[in-house]
Amino acid sequence: MYNIIQKIIDECGPRMPCSPQEAKGAEIIKKELEETCDEVQIEPFKCHPRAALGWIRIVILLVITSFCLFFLIQLLLELFWAYFLSLLSSILMFLAILIAWEEFFSYKEFIDPLFKEKDSQNVIGKIKPSGEINKIIIFSGHHDSALQFNLLKYLKHGYVIVIFLGLGTFFIWFLGSLIFGILTIFAFLLNFALIYDFFLNVALWLLIIGALPMLFLFFFVTPGKKANKVPGAVDNLSAIAIILGVGRYLKNHMELIPANTEIRLISFGCEEAFLRGAYRYVEAHLEELKNYDAECVNLDAIQSIDYIAFSDKEPTTRTIHSEEVVQKL
Known part of the structure; x- marks a missing residue:
């Protein structure tokens, strides 16, 4: 045979x-x-077919956009826009986790129509x-x-480290943005600046640790043939x-x-x-x-x-x- x-x-x-x-x-x-x-x-x-791994790039773009919106908050003086960007950042991370859950952890065709049939x-x-x-x-x-799988081919055993750091950054920031979004709702009772400074430090450390792994994950597979x-x-x-x-x-x-x-x-x-x-x-x-x-x-x-x-x-x-x-x- x-x-x-x-x-x-x-x-x-x-x-x-x-x-x-x-x-x-x-x-x-x-x-x-x-x-x-x-x-x-x-x-x-x-x-x-390309939705099966193409979701990874969409999720990473959502995560990066969520980080960017969060960092923009410090440039705004009006509390309303801080609330708005905080909410939008949390929504993008929720969408990212939803796509990952439906496509990878459930094998559902959640965003498949975005890719060529x-x-x-x-x-x-x-x-x-x-x-x-x-x-x-x-x-x-x-x-x-x-x-x-480019990471497996070129990084060999480093593949596991990249996956661990990339997914770790993803899930921690999802929880962080969610908690921050909830806390901003009660900002009139709490010190918003103090809350933001704490989560800003968290976000910076996550980017330091996870930016490169997420970049590698973006090129997990090569487009096309x-x-x-x-x-x-x-x-x-x-x-x-x-x-x-x-x-x-x-x-x-x-x-x-x-x-x-x-x-x-x-x-x-x-x-x-x-x-x-x-x-x-x-x-x-x-x-x-x-x-x-x-x-x-x-x-x-x-x-x-x-x-x-x-x-x-x-x-x-x-x-x-x-x-x-x-x-x-």
Whole structure:
């Protein structure tokens, strides 16, 4: 099965989400599945792939603008404008945290329409039972590859430090601007100048510590096609090779398939764009998957037979996987 990994890399190269190379890889996988499956099809879909990491730049711009508005307060003599800028600074930080939460921590398409819509595809192969279907078992992976993470490539272990300092600055300033905004509401009871001086010192220290990391984060990925540099052998052609192997094995050992069970071998597109391909597939087939009590075994980054881990949850989005399926595995 190593041959299929090499074949896709040689013929397609890197396959960032919604790229022509991703589509070409899907066609190769389709032809491979046709040798073992009763039915194979490519399901096209649309999404906004660059939103998946493009939100980072928008959030950083909001954070920088929030800092600038806060520093402008000291130039204004009228308390009204100080209140206004304080409120606006807090609102921008709230918007920044909301975008980060929805896009990254929830995988929702919150600001996706701000980015260009493009075409991608899922490849689905079906091994049908002889009788009626009352169960679906899915083995899945993805054929797109990640964008090049500039920080990881050039900073190596420094990548973790930059992420820690950048995110630390982001979250601390969110809390700081929020608290300052609340306190300014009661400025008629408190000493506004004293409050502002305290938070000014906080903001200055945060900029000293976090300005450079945030600048690095702004260039987390390169815009456009220049980011399409990752061959994606482990992540995730390794899984595709295994799925194709499962198809070949089951073709010669049909007795292993439970009665009235349809096996689906799926290669998703745009997984690196926050699972957009998987989401589109579920949206299109939700009732069918529910009716046939579908179970899914998704494979990702299988790089060694000596270490295979089973995940019972997705920590980023706080998604709990099926305990029943995990126990079966």
